[in-house]
Amino acid sequence: MLIIELLNLLSRMAHSGVHKDRGELRIHENLDELGTDLAEYIAELSEASVKERGVFTIAISGGSLIGLMGRLCEAPYNKTVDWAKWYIFWADERVVAKTHADSNYKLAKDGLLSKVPVLPSHVNSINDSVSAEEAADDYEFHVRQLVKTRTINVSDISDCPKFDLILLGMGPDGHVASLFPNHPVLDEKDEWVTFITDSPKSPPERITFTLPVINSASNVAVVVTGESKAEAVHLATDDVGPDCLSLPARLVRPIRGKLVWFLDKLAASKLDGSQFSE
Numbered sequence: 001m002l003i004i005e006l007l008n009l010l011s012r013m014a015h016s017g018v019h020k021d022r023g024e025l026r027i028h029e030n031l032d033e034l035g036t037d038l039a040e041y042i043a044e045l046s047e048a049s050v051k052e053r054g055v056f057t058i059a060i061s062g063g064s065l066i067g068l069m070g071r072l073c074e075a076p077y078n079k080t081v082d083w084a085k086w087y088i089f090w091a092d093e094r095v096v097a098k099t100h101a102d103s104n105y106k107l108a109k110d111g112l113l114s115k116v117p118v119l120p121s122h123v124n125s126i127n128d129s130v131s132a133e134e135a136a137d138d139y140e141f142h143v144r145q146l147v148k149t150r151t152i153n154v155s156d157i158s159d160c161p162k163f164d165l166i167l168l169g170m171g172p173d174g175h176v177a178s179l180f181p182n183h184p185v186l187d188e189k190d191e192w193v194t195f196i197t198d199s200p201k202s203p204p205e206r207i208t209f210t211l212p213v214i215n216s217a218s219n220v221a222v223v224v225t226g227e228s229k230a231e232a233v234h235l236a237t238d239d240v241g242p243d244c245l246s247l248p249a250r251l252v253r254p255i256r257g258k259l260v261w262f263l264d265k266l267a268a269s270k271l272d273g274s275q276f277s278e
């Protein structure tokens, strides 16, 4: 068992392994290597989706993720990726003006979308002039329209949208998107997009994809760097006691899709067996 894990870890330039049903782990020496691998991963999924469906539907979130996607704005990806076929969504968004420093839209626009030829009409941002509840309803309605026309594929087990890729970060508390530990939104089964007004992290008002939508995606990648998140990575991916079963990041388990964790060495430093990966 340990030997197989060890061989898996050594089998790539970066360490990599398959962690039972909790996804593939790609552990990188540094942020530079992680950024290169992440860009290659996204570019490959984009190519495969465009070939199969004619479009690529990708949901992103905020935080350090956008910076780590920066290589996509550079050669060769800025030319080779079929940007006109991308449809961009947000797995979560802060209910603030699109010009506000806290806006995930602004972060992505400044760091990525303004640097590549994505079509403005394919950038699906929230309505920033209404309440959190209205913004969530409006966003879900919008996603439903695109599912009806099959711009977004649909899951064959639920009626949920099946995004080609959902990219998430994770907080030191194990939150993903705006799904925070012990929050009732974790139990939401019916809505695709919901809202919170009591985020433990500022700003308090947010909208977020629910777990059924995240877990219906074809691909989910969780990108986590830094030592402050090492304990949460361990609790989210290792075999730990039942106490951790409700950690939001641990509830990310695509039903038919593929889950990949992109980690740097620091974020991976508390994984079981990480002492063997040097």
Ligand SMILES: *[C@@H]1O[C@H](CO)[C@@H](O)[C@H](O)[C@H]1NC(C)=O
Pocket: 073, 074, 075, 078, 079
């Ligand atoms: C792509 O990025 C490179 C830098 O990596 C830049 O020199 C080039 O002009 C860019 N090409 C396009 C089409 O934006």
Ligand SMILES: *[C@@H]1O[C@H](CO)[C@@H](O)[C@H](O)[C@H]1NC(C)=O
Pocket: 127, 128, 129, 130
């Ligand atoms: C946002 O919602 C308001 C109120 O319903 C509406 O007047 C406005 O047109 C919407 N904005 C966009 C960009 O859809």
Ligand SMILES: *[C@@H]1O[C@H](CO)[C@@H](O)[C@H](O)[C@H]1NC(C)=O
Pocket: 052, 053, 153, 154, 155, 156, 157, 162
């Ligand atoms: C769309 O989703 C269905 C089931 O959820 C799947 O069978 C099909 O292959 C998907 N279509 C494409 C072109 O990816």
